[in-house]
Amino acid sequence: MANKDYYDILGVARSADQKEIHKAYRRRARDLHPDKHKGNTQAEEKFKELGEAYRILSDPQRRKQYDLFGSVGGDYAPPPGWGQPRDASGQDPFTGGWDEPSSTSGGFEDLFEALWGRFGRGARERSQSTQMHGERGSDIEVELPLMVEDLLEPKAKQIRISVTRRCENCEGLGRNDAQTCSACKGTGKVTHRRTFKIRIPAGLGDSDLIRLAGQGNPSPDGIGPSGDILVRLKVKPHPKYRIKGRDLEMDLEAPDYQAALGGKLEFDTPAGRIALQLPAGTISGKKLRVRGKGLPRKGGGRGDLLINVIVTIPKDLTAEQKELYQKLKNVGK
Ligand SMILES: [Zn+2]
Numbered sequence: 001m002a003n004k005d006y007y008d009i010l011g012v013a014r015s016a017d018q019k020e021i022h023k024a025y026r027r028r029a030r031d032l033h034p035d036k037h038k039g040n041t042q043a044e045e046k047f048k049e050l051g052e053a054y055r056i057l058s059d060p061q062r063r064k065q066y067d068l069f070g071s072v073g074g075d076y077a078p079p080p081g082w083g084q085p086r087d088a089s090g091q092d093p094f095t096g097g098w099d100e101p102s103s104t105s106g107g108f109e110d111l112f113e114a115l116w117g118r119f120g121r122g123a124r125e126r127s128q129s130t131q132m133h134g135e136r137g138s139d140i141e142v143e144l145p146l147m148v149e150d151l152l153e154p155k156a157k158q159i160r161i162s163v164t165r166r167c168e169n170c171e172g173l174g175r176n177d178a179q180t181c182s183a184c185k186g187t188g189k190v191t192h193r194r195t196f197k198i199r200i201p202a203g204l205g206d207s208d209l210i211r212l213a214g215q216g217n218p219s220p221d222g223i224g225p226s227g228d229i230l231v232r233l234k235v236k237p238h239p240k241y242r243i244k245g246r247d248l249e250m251d252l253e254a255p256d257y258q259a260a261l262g263g264k265l266e267f268d269t270p271a272g273r274i275a276l277q278l279p280a281g282t283i284s285g286k287k288l289r290v291r292g293k294g295l296p297r298k299g300g301g302r303g304d305l306l307i308n309v310i311v312t313i314p315k316d317l318t319a320e321q322k323e324l325y326q327k328l329k330n331v332g333k
Pocket of ligand 1: 167168169170171172173174175181182183184185186187188189
């Protein structure tokens with residue numbers, strides 16, 4: 001078996017610091033990721049080798065040992081006693097524990113274990129497929145309050161969302177060499193508020209989801225994809241208009257004489273002011289349908305506006321009105 005130069009495999013200089021090593025590893029891990037090279041055993045082998053190189057060079061003690069030995073022929077096997085505390089303070093620099101590498105397990109699995117370990121999670125819980133593809137970041141779900149009017153035309157709305165990103169200052173390591181990273185206080189992550197402009201496509205309504213792919217929480221291991229932001233639409237009740245699927249329903253008051261005689265009635269709708277021909281003899285509760293004045297549909301076109309007629313009777317009659325109603329009464333007999 002050929003000698004392995006871990007610096008060569010990672011593509012870094014022998015003087016590279018932890019940050020450079022981590023950066024180089026992440027870049028190469030993405031290129032060599034098994035997702036991109038399905039069924040390519042050579043690429044898989046390279047990916048494993050990369051993990052092995054990172055596992056050694058990212059650990060100061062192991063790196064020192066490796067530097068002393070130079071390139072190690074064949075599978076890497078650590079000298080005895082390597083499981084001891086690794087720095088002067090007696091602290092394992094990775095808080096989550098780290099199994100000793102062995103020549104039989106290969107570097108691949110241990111690598112992921114090391115990465116998960118830093119986030120305080122046990123690698124043993126992870127499935128094989130997660131080990132192969134990295135862990136996906138979690139989704140963030142937020143609500144976007146909307147008015148009925150927001151659904152009438154395709155509209156862009158702004159929403160501010162707190163998002164977490166990998167700390168650029170330390171490449172997500174939480175430290176720069178021995179120092180705790182000041183930008184993220186050692187967490188490896190930074191949170192800030194971002195404004196997203198969301199276009200609400202035609203056909204959506206209350207409780208529907210808009211997915212902002214890849215904008216959610218970052219992968220905890222830095223290899224898997226980020227989660228998504230799920231924006232749930234929350235349409236507020238409107239004082240005038242009720243949503244029935246893609247139709248809108250509204251009440252329309254018509255004075256009794258107009259309901260009896262029929263005629264043109266003008267009124268405001270979400271789609272603007274319209275005039276409606278009221279049939280003679282309209283009674284309270286009559287439903288009228290105005291085509292194409294409802295909410296837009298997914299495939300184009302619109303729902304209808306449903307009018308619920310409420311016939312009103314004047315309360316305080318003038319002397320003249322009183323006389324006319326009296327006349328009406330006498331005629332009706
Ligand atoms: Zn940081």
